[in-house]
Amino acid sequence: MHLLGIDGGQTSTKSCLYDRENGTCLIASGPPIDHMLTLDGQIRSKQGIQQSVRTLLGRTANPPQTVDMAFVSISGVHREHEDMIKNWIQECIRVERVAVEGDVKANLAGASGGRNDGVVIIGGGGSIGYYCDGENEYVAGGYGHILGDEGSAYWIGLQAIKAGIRYGNGLGPKTVLYGRILDHFGEASYWGVKKQVHAGNIHRGDIAGLAVLVETAANEGDAVAQSVLRQAGSELGQLAVSVLTQMAGSPRASRVRKVYPTGGVFQSALWVRRSLEETLRAYDPAVEICDPQYPPIIGALILAAQALATEIHLPAMDRALQGGEA
Known part of the structure; x- marks a missing residue:
C-alpha cells in the first residue's frame, strides 16, 4: 500500500510518499501555491503541486505504478477546484483515491499526531x-x-x-x-x-x-x-x-x-x-x-491513512523529516 500526502502552502509545496509494506517514507519540496480564485493562482498552484510530486517520484528508487490514497492539503481551496487538483495529480501518477481539503485539517492532524x-x-x-x-x-x-x-x-x-x-x-x-x-x-x-x-x-x-x-x-x-x-x-x-x-x-x-x-x-x-x-x-x-508533534505534510499522510482505516509508522516519519528516505 502506498500513500501520498501533499501540503500546498504559500512558502513551499511538500509531497510525501509512504510505503506501508516497507515502512519507508520520503519527502520532497516544490514551489509555493497561490490563491485558487485567480487564473494566475491556479497556474502557480499546479506548478507547485506537480513539481513537488515529480521531484518526489524522481527521488524514489522504485516509484509505484499506483498510489492507493492521496490527501491534498491546500490553503485557499474551494470545492469547485477539487476535480482540477485531482487531475493535476493524476497527470503525475495514477491514484486510486484523492481527497482535497483546506490546510487546517492536515495542520491539526500533524500537530496532534x-x-x-x-x-x-x-x-x-x-x-x-x-x-x-x-x-x-x-x-x-x-x-x-x-x-x-x-x-x-x-x-x-x-x-x-x-x-x-x-x-x-x-x-x-x-x-x-x-x-x-x-x-x-x-x-x-x-x-x-x-x-x-x-x-x-x-x-x-x-x-x-x-x-x-x-x-x-x-x-x-x-x-x-x-x-x-x-x-x-x-x-x-x-x-x-x-x-x-x-x-x-x-x-x-x-x-x-x-x-x-x-x-x-x-x-x-x-x-x-x-x-x-x-x-x-x-x-x-x-x-x-x-x-x-508533526508538520502539516505528515498530517496529510496521517489523514490519507485514516481514510483507508489504516495506520502509518510514525518513527518512519521522524526519520524522513531528518532529511531523507526512512
Missing part, C-alpha cells in the same frame, strides 16, 4: 483557528489578508508599514521600522512604497516577509516593533479562545484542552508566542499550550 485532542492555531502567511470533533467544525478567522488574517506574517508586515507611515506623518511614535522598511524596498519615501504596492510590484508575500525585520527590531528594543508582535500574539490567542468558546456545548469540549500553535509567526517565542500564552491563560489557566 493524529490524536485530534486540541485546537490548532495557524500563524503563517495567513491566520486561522480550527477544531473538528468528527461531526462539527469550529473555526475562527481565515478570512484572508484583505478581510482578516490578524496576527499573521502579512498582518505583522502591514502594521509595520503603517507604523512607519504614522511616524513619518508625525502621528505615531519613533521607530527604526521607518527607515528599515524604506531600505528594504529601496525607496526614499513611503509614497514610493505606496506606488509599488498599488502597482503590484510589492506583493503579499513581500509584505509578509517584513515579519522577520519586525522581529529583529523588537529584539533590539524597538517599542513599536515589540507592540506589533505582542498584538499579533494576542490576536492569535483570541482565535483559540473563540474556537474553545464555540466548543462549549460540544460533548468533547471537556477533553479538548490543548492548543497547538503552528506556523512561522510562532518562531517569535519572546513576543508572539508569549503573548498568545498570556491571552490563553487569562481565558483559562488549565489550557495546555503544546508544540506541534
